[in-house]
Amino acid sequence: SFWWNPDKFIGPAGLLAAYRFLIDSRDTETDSRLDGLSDAFSVFRCHSIMNCVSVCPKGLNPTRAIGHIKSMLLQRNA
Structure with a gap:
């Protein structure tokens, strides 16, 4: 977690780990x-x-994974 929102923002490593599960078929x-x-x-x-x-x-590259998660969320809500 990060100092500005330690209880809410899971950070790039956590988001990268989440992406690993999201793309697993x-x-x-x-x-x-x-x-x-x-x-x-x-x-x-x-x-x-x-x-x-x-x-x-x-x-x-956590930024790329985060971008893919953003796209998944936006496509799902479209």
Whole structure:
């Protein structure tokens, strides 16, 4: 979690982990997972500055995963 909203924002690592489950075709809880990420403090708190990509010790790209989650939420609500 992060200092500005430690109880609400799960951070880029948590969102990247959530994306891993969302794209798994075997997962049967996709809708409930997306419900849990649809508030203003989850994926929409990310402003795509990409600082998390620059400092990721594993060389991962959480910003891309967060963008995909945003797209999934917007498509679902369209």
